Amino acid sequence: MRLLHTADWHVGKGLRGRSRMEEHIAALDEVLDIVKSEKIDCFLHAGDIFDSLAPPAEAEQCVYRFFARLAEIKVPAVIIAGNHDHPKRFEALQPLLETMHIHLRPEVAEPGDGGVLELNIGKEKLRVATLPFVAEHKLIDAEMLMGVQADRTAAYADRMSGMVEMLCESFTPDAVNVLLAHVFVMDAQAAGSERAIHLAKPYAIPAPRFPTTASYIALGHLHRPQQVPAPSQAHYSGSLLQLDFGEQEQIKRVAVVEAKAGVTAKMNSIPITAGRKLRDVRCNLLELQAKAKEWKGSDFLRVTVELPQPQLGLADKVREMLPLALDVQLSLPIAEPLPPPAANLTPLELFQRFHESRRGAPLPEAHEQAFLKLLEETTHASR
Numbered sequence: 001m002r003l004l005h006t007a008d009w010h011v012g013k014g015l016r017g018r019s020r021m022e023e024h025i026a027a028l029d030e031v032l033d034i035v036k037s038e039k040i041d042c043f044l045h046a047g048d049i050f051d052s053l054a055p056p057a058e059a060e061q062c063v064y065r066f067f068a069r070l071a072e073i074k075v076p077a078v079i080i081a082g083n084h085d086h087p088k089r090f091e092a093l094q095p096l097l098e099t100m101h102i103h104l105r106p107e108v109a110e111p112g113d114g115g116v117l118e119l120n121i122g123k124e125k126l127r128v129a130t131l132p133f134v135a136e137h138k139l140i141d142a143e144m145l146m147g148v149q150a151d152r153t154a155a156y157a158d159r160m161s162g163m164v165e166m167l168c169e170s171f172t173p174d175a176v177n178v179l180l181a182h183v184f185v186m187d188a189q190a191a192g193s194e195r196a197i198h199l200a201k202p203y204a205i206p207a208p209r210f211p212t213t214a215s216y217i218a219l220g221h222l223h224r225p226q227q228v229p230a231p232s233q234a235h236y237s238g239s240l241l242q243l244d245f246g247e248q249e250q251i252k253r254v255a256v257v258e259a260k261a262g263v264t265a266k267m268n269s270i271p272i273t274a275g276r277k278l279r280d281v282r283c284n285l286l287e288l289q290a291k292a293k294e295w296k297g298s299d300f301l302r303v304t305v306e307l308p309q310p311q312l313g314l315a316d317k318v319r320e321m322l323p324l325a326l327d328v329q330l331s332l333p334i335a336e337p338l339p340p341p342a343a344n345l346t347p348l349e350l351f352q353r354f355h356e357s358r359r360g361a362p363l364p365e366a367h368e369q370a371f372l373k374l375l376e377e378t379t380h381a382s383r
Contacts, residue, residue, distance in 0.1 A: 001041040001121045001176055005255040005267075006031065007220030008239040010084065012059030013051035015278075015300065016326035020241065021058055026274035027240045028066045031254060034270055035075055038256050041121045043075055046220025046237065047082025047133055047182030054086065071100035078117055080132040081106045082182040082220055083195065087132070105130040108163060111170045124176060124261065129167035131181035133221070134160065136203070157186070161209035168211040176259040177213055179232075182220045188236065191223035192246030210234060216257050216265040225253050225269065233265050241275040245302050245327075248278040276300050276324075282331070292321040302327040309359055347375055 011024045035043060049063055070077055079102065081087050090106035097104050108131060109115035119126040136156050160183065171177035186204035210217055210230040217234035224247070225238030237255045242248055252272045259265040281295060282304040295301060303318055303325045315328040345353070351371055355363040363371075 001124050001126060001259055002039055003042050003044055003126075003176075003178070003216070003218075003257040003259060003265075004031075004035055004038065004040045005044045005046065005216075005218040005235065005237045005257055006240065007046035007182070007218075007237045008048045008082070008223050009045075009063075010048055010051040010239060010241075010243060011063050012055040013243060015244065018300070018326060020275075021062065023241055023275040024059075025062050027272055028062065030272055030274045031240070032066065032069055034254060034256070035070065036073065038270070040075055040256070042119060042126055043070060043077035044128070044178065044180055044218050045077065045079040046180055046218050047080050048084045048220060049079070049082070050086075051084055053084070053089075067097065067100065067102050071102065074101075076101040076103065076119060078103045078119075078128045078130065078180060079105065080130050080180055080182055080220070083133040083135070085133075105132055107132055108134060111167055115167055116170045118175075121176075125174065126178065127171060127175040128178045128180055129164075129170070131160075131164060131167060131179065131183065133182040134163075156203060157205045157209075160205055164205075164209065164211065168213060171211065171213040173262050176215045176261050176265075177211075178259075179211065179214045179217045181217070184221055185219065185228050185230075185234075185236075188222055188228055189224050189226055191239070191243070191250065193223050193239075193244035194221070207231075207234065215259045215261075215263070216267070218255070218257075223247060224250060225255075233267060235267055240272055242278045245278050245280065248280065278302070280304070282306070288318065288321065295322055296324070299324065301325045302329070304329045304331050306331045308333060348372060 009024065014020055050059055067077065081090050087106035090104050094104045094106065103117055105114065115130055117128045117130065139156060139159055164179065164181070168179060183205050184203045186206045207228050207230040210232060212231040214232040217230055217232055219228065219234060219236045222236045223239035223243060224236065226236050228234040228236065235255055238250065238252060240252055242250060242252060252275070253269040254272065256268045256270055257265045277299045279299045280302050283291065284306045288305060301322055301324055303322065305314060305318065305328065307330060309332065310330065314330060318328045319325050348368065348371060352363045
């Protein structure tokens with residue numbers, strides 16, 4: 001059977017005040033085309049569909065339109081909630097989506113109570129163990145839901161690993177066994193756009209704690225596409241778009257998995273071409289003017305302009321030339337340290353020396369008069 005693994009869409013997330021809804025719509029259209037062209041039998045989403053616990057209406061419209069189209073072509077789906085998704089909102093939609101064979105798992109559950117799904121794919125059997133994100137302060141509730149008798153003093157990683165083991169006990173050799181989990185795996189590489197609070201060491205699960213009986217382990221939470229050195233084939237699919245400038249070198253993808261009972265699955269990356277690329281450019285003002293037409297294309301830019309001294313209105317000038325410049329930074333030469341002041345210099349002479357060392361020009365007369373006035377007022381007030 002053929003599975004498509006994706007995660008971390010973060011639909012509704014903007015960038016430096018810019019909406020990216022059109023990019024998300026285009027990316028999801030591309031994912032649907034891949035589902036069709038690759039003849040996918042089941043769609044797997046490992047969490048963080050939305051960026052916010054209360055996503056805007058257009059984000060929900062974008063996502064549920066995708067799932068309606070997935071149902072139209074009769075491809076079942078298994079979806080878990082990530083740390084950016086609201087479990088109660090998902091729970092409210094669960095009965096409706098089930099009628100479309102979109103199986104949503106907002107929170108952890110015992111294997112026999114929905115924690116493990118069994119789907120018939122033609123003549124083959126697919127078994128999916130689901131592990132949505134569990135916040136540390138909700139760990140006890142999750143263990144109670146699953147009926148896990150855990151040591152309450154044990155570390156988060158140990159207790160989560162216990163849940164993984166319990167869920168995967170139902171794996172059998174005659175089925176394609178998949179673990180679908182939104183977790184942070186120890187030593188996996190973050191992209192920098194994730195919430196740092198959920199990447200702390202206490203949240204990290206050691207990769208060796210994953211089951212040897214899984215055909216494939218579909219992970220969500222980290223935005224960098226990567227394989228994890230687990231006992232079974234394990235991958236983070238990564239985010240669908242470049243979400244911040246720390247991801248600008250990453251090729252975004254979905255993972256297409258070819259799986260068969262009793263055999264380790266094979267994974268093939270299919271790049272996602274929709275969405276703007278993010279890029280850093282660095283130049284002086286003359287180079288910027290010369291390159292403006294070349295850089296005016298479809299990429300979002302973070303621009304660093306090298307100047308000898310500050311210039312008022314620089315960001316506005318850059319954005320006039322490059323409408324997709326989201327961030328404009330100024331790089332100034334490192335100033336030479338001031339020589340030690342001579343004991344016989346007046347305050348005005350010290351200020352003149354300071355101004356010339358920083359700006360490379362004599363102190364204007366108007367500034368000199370303003371300084372003397374301020375000095376007089378300060379001296380008078382201190383008497």
